[in-house]
Amino acid sequence: MRNARQAPLPLVALTALVSVFMLAPIALSVAAGLVGNYAVGLRSGFTTRWLSEVWALYGGTVGASLRIGLLCVAGNVLLGVPCAYALARSRSRAVGAFEELLTLPVAVPGLASALALILAYGTLSGFRQSFAFILVGHMVFTLPFMVRTVAAALRRDELRSLEEAARSLGASFLQRFLGVLMPAVLPAIVAGSLMVFTLSVGEFNLTWMLHTPLTRTLPVGLADSYASMRIEIGSAYTLVFLIVILPVLWGLQALGSLIEKHHGT
Numbered sequence: 001m002r003n004a005r006q007a008p009l010p011l012v013a014l015t016a017l018v019s020v021f022m023l024a025p026i027a028l029s030v031a032a033g034l035v036g037n038y039a040v041g042l043r044s045g046f047t048t049r050w051l052s053e054v055w056a057l058y059g060g061t062v063g064a065s066l067r068i069g070l071l072c073v074a075g076n077v078l079l080g081v082p083c084a085y086a087l088a089r090s091r092s093r094a095v096g097a098f099e100e101l102l103t104l105p106v107a108v109p110g111l112a113s114a115l116a117l118i119l120a121y122g123t124l125s126g127f128r129q130s131f132a133f134i135l136v137g138h139m140v141f142t143l144p145f146m147v148r149t150v151a152a153a154l155r156r157d158e159l160r161s162l163e164e165a166a167r168s169l170g171a172s173f174l175q176r177f178l179g180v181l182m183p184a185v186l187p188a189i190v191a192g193s194l195m196v197f198t199l200s201v202g203e204f205n206l207t208w209m210l211h212t213p214l215t216r217t218l219p220v221g222l223a224d225s226y227a228s229m230r231i232e233i234g235s236a237y238t239l240v241f242l243i244v245i246l247p248v249l250w251g252l253q254a255l256g257s258l259i260e261k262h263h264g265t
Helices: 009-032 049-089 095-102 110-121 131-154 157-168 173-202 205-210 218-228 231-263
Strands: none
Touching: 009 231, 049 095, 049 131, 049 173, 049 218, 049 231, 095 131, 110 131, 110 205, 131 173, 131 205, 157 173, 173 218, 173 231, 205 218, 218 231
16 A cells, blocks of 8 residues: 555656756766866766866865855844844834845846945945955845745744743843744754855855956856866866855755754744
């Protein structure tokens, strides 16, 4: 007798087909970075030469992207979580309109957001030529994801009741916020952090407009390698991108699963 929880075979087959369709281009690109000559194919033999050249030319972009991504997560937690609490607990009718305004950077093309930032802060030469300028752009783009994810968790009725119970027992705001609410929504914070980190590390449109020759990130370097180098170099860069990013994403997902196991959903 088929297990009731087992997915129907057609759905399993469809899922496998979609997965192959999505992953095959990435696999082909990775393979192109490991062969001696892409035009010749596997007959040219496997090599790590292109990986070495990528690291020599663009290795600095790896650390830059990781730093920006992690700082973006930290900034989103420090700013986004309190903002999410304010939105979740506000009784103003303007909250809905404010939330819609908050998501504008997501709807507006990254190039337009970058141009707005350049017009507003481009005259600050020290700031304009630093990675901090890119970090601000990434914060503007990713903050709505953190705020909406955490605000949805904070709006649950059981958390409102839990907070009221803590208030009735004499707990201060900081005690309620840090000791009661934050542990309860920690899985949502981790989920938002994973989303923010992924978006920040892979963000290209906004970063391309904001970067300088000294402030390149992984996606910008990847586009540069595809535009100005051999296709093997660009493909090897894709492999470097995956080698660097995937362990971090897996680690964050494992952390999220562990927190969800201990704190619930």
